[in-house]
Amino acid sequence: MFRSGAFVAEHVSPAIDEQVQPNGVDLTVDVVFDQLEPGRITRDDKEIGDRVARPLEELERKDPDKYYLPVGSYIVRYGERIRIPEGHVGFVYPRSSLMRNSCMLNTAVWDAGYEGRGEGLLQVHHDVELERGARIAQLVFAQADHAETYDGSYQGEHL
Numbered sequence: 001m002f003r004s005g006a007f008v009a010e011h012v013s014p015a016i017d018e019q020v021q022p023n024g025v026d027l028t029v030d031v032v033f034d035q036l037e038p039g040r041i042t043r044d045d046k047e048i049g050d051r052v053a054r055p056l057e058e059l060e061r062k063d064p065d066k067y068y069l070p071v072g073s074y075i076v077r078y079g080e081r082i083r084i085p086e087g088h089v090g091f092v093y094p095r096s097s098l099m100r101n102s103c104m105l106n107t108a109v110w111d112a113g114y115e116g117r118g119e120g121l122l123q124v125h126h127d128v129e130l131e132r133g134a135r136i137a138q139l140v141f142a143q144a145d146h147a148e149t150y151d152g153s154y155q156g157e158h159l
């Protein structure tokens, strides 16, 4: 069973009223990164390629609160601290207005016990303007059995 947005909001901070939806909580964009170098995934380890935060303003359109993103792919860090409670698994979907603007957010599984400010893969298929702090995604919780809780290398990231 998927939980209500009000329940999800108890595990997301900050979560103002505007972010709380019937079935989940909207997440905002905090930082957008360009990946600079290849990463590496081996049988027993992984390495994240170097990245750099994109500037918040561009030469011709000075507005320090906005990202102007040309077609490409980017890593985004969400603005909220997220905690996945025991007995649950989290999923993040793009906000439909993002998708309707030819952009997509690719996401993975959010494990029970994880806590941090997570990341997503933003695919921009048509240039787009995103204000820092704008809502771009929605987190939902499903109830789930599990043996252990998350204890990986991303635990506590960006808190």
Ligand SMILES: O=c1ccn([C@H]2C[C@H](O)[C@@H](COP(=O)(O)OP(=O)(O)OP(=O)(O)O)O2)c(=O)[nH]1
Pocket: 046, 092, 106, 107, 108, 109, 110, 111, 112, 114, 117, 118, 119, 120, 150, 151, 152, 153, 154
């Ligand atoms: O779109 C997502 C999905 C998950 N996470 C967070 C929550 C999740 O619990 C954690 C680790 O995800 P996963 O287990 O898929 O990553 P991994 O590459 O297997 O890392 P580890 O070896 O630490 O398990 O990353 C995100 O930030 N973004």
